[in-house]
Amino acid sequence: MAKILTLNLGSTSSKIALFDNHTCMISETVRHSVEEVSGNVEEQTAFRLKVVIYFLESHNITSFDAVAARGGLLKPMAGGTYLINDTMTADLKISKYGTHASNISTLLGGRLSKEYNIPAYIVDPVVVDEMIPMTRMTGLQQIERRSIFHALNQKAVARNYAERIHKSYEDLNLVVAHLGGGITVGTHAYGQVVDVNDGLTGEGPFSPERAGSLPADQLARLVIEEQLTTKDVATLLSKKGGFVSHFGTTDAIIIEQKAQNGDQKARLAYEAMAYQIARSIAAASVYFNGKADQIIITGGLAYSNLLVNMIIERVKFIADVTVMPGEKEMEALTAGVLRVINQEEQPKVYE
Incomplete structure (x- = not known):
């Protein structure tokens, strides 16, 4: 012991x-x-x-x-x-x-x-x-994609799922989506996360706090017009994006309640976030030629049946979905x- x-x-x-x-x-x-x-x-x-x-x-x-x-x-x-x-x-x-x-x-x-x-x-x-050269490369020589994500929870739920079905994590091809203040979607190929979005400031779905992927030209114009510093940009993308930008709050429960009570903008925001998450899951499965063994949805936002059902409806054609809400x-x-x-x-x- x-x-x-x-x-x-x-x-x-x-x-x-x-x-x-x-x-x-x-x-x-x-x-x-x-x-x-x-x-x-x-x-x-x-x-x-x-x-x-x-x-x-x-x-x-x-x-x-x-x-x-x-x-x-x-x-x-x-x-x-x-x-x-x-x-x-x-x-x-x-x-x-x-x-x-x-x-x-x-x-x-x-x-x-x-x-x-x-x-x-x-x-x-x-x-x-654990990204590989193919998934790291971008269209600008000066810039590479980087791996910053919910590694601890993503790998933990992936191992947990493997144990449930009496297999090894290293024998499975999984797509894991962590939904929280930031959202990351990882391609887990035989125990290695070979592709994942930068969940801090760079890319992927928008979230309660993160701006997610943005049109590069419009972002560049915004930085110039508002004379933003590097620190300002990092704060804008990681802490003042998503629900904060649209509604002034990080509380997804409030936005969900608004959506269910008929608020059209709140409903649109939830649908747009769910769509972007589903699109990222589908993109992550491309590494497996669309043949993932399982899709796992985890994180605090995975407690939302409204959000999760919106996502599942769009990705269930790829693989079965297991929901493991929260973080342990x-x-x-x-x-x-x-x-x-x-x-x-x-x-x-x-x-």
């Missing part, structure tokens, strides 16, 4: 849990004020460490076998479970590849690893990149570490 301390630190909350194998024994979500999370990397690491120590002490937890931490913004890497090492933490301390709350999860994992003399790991971070990130992080502990896979090394 292995006890795993699992850490998933967000921008305004800290999710901490103790697992006994796959069973969650204790779990807490600690909310933080803006002031508490406004410090630099070093200050944030120290603050979040106090939160974790309080969790351990309040539940009389004195030992555990490993730490599972949410992976931060690192250099692109293949999917899998990675041992947290000094090279990884050095990159995160200077925010070499960007700043995000998940960086602190990894840094804390490294800190606890040394203090408790146990291994600490990250699992399928958002920078997982804590379970996915723990499962990745247990695969290493149980010698089902080898830990990877960040270099």
Whole structure:
């Protein structure tokens, strides 16, 4: 029996849990004020460490076998479970590849690893990149497509589906659509996500927050006319697009209620988003010549029967659809570490 301390630190909350194998024994979500999370990397690491120590002490937890931490913004890497090492933490301390709350999860994992003399790991971070040259290439030599997506949840639900049908994830061809504040659709070919949209600022369906793919000339004209900086553009595409742009809210429940109460613009927005998701799913299946083994729909928006049914109606000709709503990130992080502990896979090394 292995006890795993699992850490998933967000921008305004800290999710901490103790697992006994796959069973969650204790779990807490600690909310933080803006002031508490406004410090630099070093200050944030120290603050979040106090939160974790309080969790351990309040539940009389004195030992555990490993730490599972949410992976931060690192250099692109293949999917899998990675041992947290000094090279990884050095990159995160200077925010070499960007700043995000998940960086602190990894840094804390490294800190606890040394203090408790146990291994600490990250699992399928958002920078997982398994794209191939054909899917990465664009029509401009200066620009390549990049892989930024919900790797942890996409791979977790894909593995879960494979287990349900008593097959290996590495033996299946799947299309997985994660529907949340951002939307990503991945082509999972025998365990590798060979194609996926950049779910942060680049492409794909619009979502409650993201602008999604846009006509390049109109976007360029907007940037020039409004004299937007690079930061302005990133914010516009990742935080002020989608429902925020059209309705001033990220709350899909409100928009769905409006649609069901006869609001024509809200209905159109839901139909347009569903259409763009379905189109992305169909495009993702082209890698398999349209012969995917299964389509999986997951994420918070997958709880919406209205949205999901709109999507299924358009993609059911490709393959059967399995709906696995929500996100089980804590379970996915723990499962990745247990695969290493149980010698089902080898830990990877960040270099």
